Amino acid sequence: MATLADVARRAGVSTATVSRIINNSPKPVAEALRERVLAAVAELQFVPNANAQQLARADRTAVGVIVHDVSDPYFAEITRGLQRVATDHGRLVIICNSYRDPERELAYVDLLHAHQTAAIVLAGSGYVDAPITARLDGKLRLYQSTGGRVSVIGRHEHAGDAVVPENEPGGYLAGDALYRLGHTAVGVIAGPRHLTTTTDRLAGLRRAAKEHGHRLGAKQVVYADFDRNGGAAAAATLLEQNPGLTAIAALNDSMAVGALACLRERGIDVPGQVSLIGFDDMPISVDVTPPLSTVRLPLEEIGVRAMSLALRDGDREGPLVEHAAAKLVLRGSTAAPPAR
Amino acid sequence: MATLADVARRAGVSTATVSRIINNSPKPVAEALRERVLAAVAELQFVPNANAQQLARADRTAVGVIVHDVSDPYFAEITRGLQRVATDHGRLVIICNSYRDPERELAYVDLLHAHQTAAIVLAGSGYVDAPITARLDGKLRLYQSTGGRVSVIGRHEHAGDAVVPENEPGGYLAGDALYRLGHTAVGVIAGPRHLTTTTDRLAGLRRAAKEHGHRLGAKQVVYADFDRNGGAAAAATLLEQNPGLTAIAALNDSMAVGALACLRERGIDVPGQVSLIGFDDMPISVDVTPPLSTVRLPLEEIGVRAMSLALRDGDREGPLVEHAAAKLVLRGSTAAPPAR
DNA sequence: ACCCCCTAGGTAAGCGCTTTCCCGGCAGGT
DNA sequence: ACCTGCCGGGAAAGCGCTTACCTAGGGGGT
Numbered sequence: 001m002a003t004l005a006d007v008a009r010r011a012g013v014s015t016a017t018v019s020r021i022i023n024n025s026p027k028p029v030a031e032a033l034r035e036r037v038l039a040a041v042a043e044l045q046f047v048p049n050a051n052a053q054q055l056a057r058a059d060r061t062a063v064g065v066i067v068h069d070v071s072d073p074y075f076a077e078i079t080r081g082l083q084r085v086a087t088d089h090g091r092l093v094i095i096c097n098s099y100r101d102p103e104r105e106l107a108y109v110d111l112l113h114a115h116q117t118a119a120i121v122l123a124g125s126g127y128v129d130a131p132i133t134a135r136l137d138g139k140l141r142l143y144q145s146t147g148g149r150v151s152v153i154g155r156h157e158h159a160g161d162a163v164v165p166e167n168e169p170g171g172y173l174a175g176d177a178l179y180r181l182g183h184t185a186v187g188v189i190a191g192p193r194h195l196t197t198t199t200d201r202l203a204g205l206r207r208a209a210k211e212h213g214h215r216l217g218a219k220q221v222v223y224a225d226f227d228r229n230g231g232a233a234a235a236a237t238l239l240e241q242n243p244g245l246t247a248i249a250a251l252n253d254s255m256a257v258g259a260l261a262c263l264r265e266r267g268i269d270v271p272g273q274v275s276l277i278g279f280d281d282m283p284i285s286v287d288v289t290p291p292l293s294t295v296r297l298p299l300e301e302i303g304v305r306a307m308s309l310a311l312r313d314g315d316r317e318g319p320l321v322e323h324a325a326a327k328l329v330l331r332g333s334t335a336a337p338p339a340r
Numbered sequence: 341m342a343t344l345a346d347v348a349r350r351a352g353v354s355t356a357t358v359s360r361i362i363n364n365s366p367k368p369v370a371e372a373l374r375e376r377v378l379a380a381v382a383e384l385q386f387v388p389n390a391n392a393q394q395l396a397r398a399d400r401t402a403v404g405v406i407v408h409d410v411s412d413p414y415f416a417e418i419t420r421g422l423q424r425v426a427t428d429h430g431r432l433v434i435i436c437n438s439y440r441d442p443e444r445e446l447a448y449v450d451l452l453h454a455h456q457t458a459a460i461v462l463a464g465s466g467y468v469d470a471p472i473t474a475r476l477d478g479k480l481r482l483y484q485s486t487g488g489r490v491s492v493i494g495r496h497e498h499a500g501d502a503v504v505p506e507n508e509p510g511g512y513l514a515g516d517a518l519y520r521l522g523h524t525a526v527g528v529i530a531g532p533r534h535l536t537t538t539t540d541r542l543a544g545l546r547r548a549a550k551e552h553g554h555r556l557g558a559k560q561v562v563y564a565d566f567d568r569n570g571g572a573a574a575a576a577t578l579l580e581q582n583p584g585l586t587a588i589a590a591l592n593d594s595m596a597v598g599a600l601a602c603l604r605e606r607g608i609d610v611p612g613q614v615s616l617i618g619f620d621d622m623p624i625s626v627d628v629t630p631p632l633s634t635v636r637l638p639l640e641e642i643g644v645r646a647m648s649l650a651l652r653d654g655d656r657e658g659p660l661v662e663h664a665a666a667k668l669v670l671r672g673s674t675a676a677p678p679a680r
Numbered sequence: 681a682c683c684c685c686c687t688a689g690g691t692a693a694g695c696g697c698t699t700t701c702c703c704g705g706c707a708g709g710t
Numbered sequence: 711a712c713c714t715g716c717c718g719g720g721a722a723a724g725c726g727c728t729t730a731c732c733t734a735g736g737g738g739g740t
Binding site for chain 3: 354357367370392
């Protein structure tokens with residue numbers, strides 16, 4: 001592998017000169033030399049070693065992103081926003097999938113720290129477990145103390161900036177919509193128990209229930225894993241446990257789509273017999289039949305904002321917290337409960 | 341930031357010893373010392389600088405992945421496979437989105453090269469433009485000559501290993517299915533012209549047409565961009581340009597879903613009046629109404645294999661090329677053309 | 681009791697680059 | 711003609727780590 005020194009030797013100059021030229025540093029260099037060096041660079045196909053550069057410069061260029069799973073549409077959309085901003089700033093993005101495993105997330109924070117990334121964006125990280133949260137927070141603070149920037153998507157309970165999606169209000173919106181339509185027997189397909197996304201959205205739903213004079217019993221809430229098949233299975237359980245069920249709220253659209261499939265399979269008309277509402281407003285939600293009513297979260301925008309926070313040259317005027325509003329989107333999967 | 345030297349000083353040992361301990365090198369170290377050092381590491385919250393480590397060790401750990409767009413379900417699924425294998429091997433993955441822009445792709449190859457990644461996996465890179473392909477190939481070869489491994493998903497026209505999805509045969513499968521059902525007026529929603537994925541799939545379709553005594557005229561092929569809305573627009577154009585159309589083949593499922601929406605909007609029954617077939621078998625394809633007939637490609641598996649190739653400690657017994665078979669999946673969106 | 685060898689730990693030379701400092705030479709001012 | 715000041719370029723000291731090589735003891739063998 002050609003090194004800077006090789007180029008210097010070839011061009012008959014010092015390494016300092018070569019370095020200045022390839023980084024076009026402010027220091028002026030005679031045109032003739034510059035050309036000779038550039039020629040040598042081309043001949044030797046010199047590609048500077050980024051590790052050495054970073055070490056010598058002590059600067060940080062890449063930014064790390066930790067998400068649950070890029071292939072999940074929810075995170076895919078957030079990631080798209082993150083990437084766009086990073087690219088605009090000329091930053092390399094390192095994406096890490098934690099697969100919702102707190103330990104892996106912890107390990108990735110260390111890894112990104114070790115690799116001297118300029119910033120870490122934590123997407124969808126919100127664990128109910130307090131010790132985990134504390135450990136995560138500790139690592140993030142350490143990272144910050146070495147000059148790294150931290151930006152979190154989700155609850156603001158960590159060091160660093162945050163953009164928080166309004167999960168609780170969103171849950172309320174979904175519940176309120178259902179109760180307003182006249183439903184009284186509603187079931188909930190929740191996400192994984194250990195995620196605050198789940199608990200927050202559920203809390204909103206409970207608040208709506210309470211406000212309308214109802215409550216969500218244990219049998220009315222089934223926990224799943226935020227993906228389609230889990231949603232289908234949960235819908236089946238819900239139907240079984242609650243004979244008079246007229247509405248289902250799924251805590252994300254993937255599960256809602258699964259539920260829809262389950263309902264269709266059993267010949268249950270949506271929304272004629274059972275209403276269904278999702279959460280997130282994934283691109284697919286509009287393409288299923290009936291199109292899914294849901295609570296929209298501006299996912300890509302959330303990504304954009306989170307990365308912007310991570311990249312701001314914040315002279316520490318304290319962490320910034322932004323909110324991303326949830327919005328009710330009524331489509332064809334919700335209606336009044338059947339008369340009887 | 342605490343450095344190795346700080347830890348050494350704190351523990352009253354040399355940096356060599358600390359290094360040996362934190363890397364638990366084979367060289368034996370007295371238990372007392374080890375503990376003292378580990379204590380110092382903990383107190384100082386020492387996180388080794390990965391750049392310095394890589395520089396000193398001259399080893400390569402991370403692997404780079406260049407895809408068109410992780411948030412596109414097609415690549416999301418491939419990426420999932422890639423990630424899984426990389427993680428199993430304890431490798432950090434750097435994901436780069438080229439957004440189908442060859443120049444960006446070129447730039448990323450340089451970047452990953454500079455960062456001393458152990459391997460580069462190029463997913464979905466296949467450009468029709470020869471100069472581009474040549475430049476890409478040049479860069480990849482250079483990278484390889486410095487010890488990097490290259491694995492490509494797509495046509496095998498580059499240096500390195502490859503897993504090639506059977507795009508042409510897949511296109512044939514789709515076309516053959518339609519013609520066998522008795523369709524004669526079929527329209528095609530193609531992808532971007534500059535991608536070989538498009539040209540290959542289209543070639544398969546043309547071969548099927550020819551074999552059945554038909555041919556695809558210029559008006560029967562509309563180019564779009566591989567995403568939903570492009571598919572919808574293309575379907576509209578197709579309908580307009582071909583009054584007697586009874587079948588549409590979309591070169592991927594996203595566009596097929598868009599086409600489906602367009603058809604529904606115009607009150608055209610699928611498959612009663614127009615049959616529709618997609619490509620890829622995305623997870624959503626089963627959830628639209630009617631469920632989409634398509635040509636399945638084992639995307640996640642392709643990712644798994646590509647990463648396995650990239651990570652094999654290939655003692656250069658020449659590049660390996662694997663094929664991934666396309667398989668016809670008939671669901672509800674295809675039927676015989678309406679009698680008249 | 682002596683020698684040898686093995687072992688635990690240290691010394692220091694890099695890895696490939698950046699950047700500070702320094703130096704030689706040239707032009708311009710007096 | 712001499713001095714000053716400036717400018718292009720080089721020497722070399724790191725950046726934070728790894729590792730080949732070396733050294734000082736201590737234990738065992740005779």
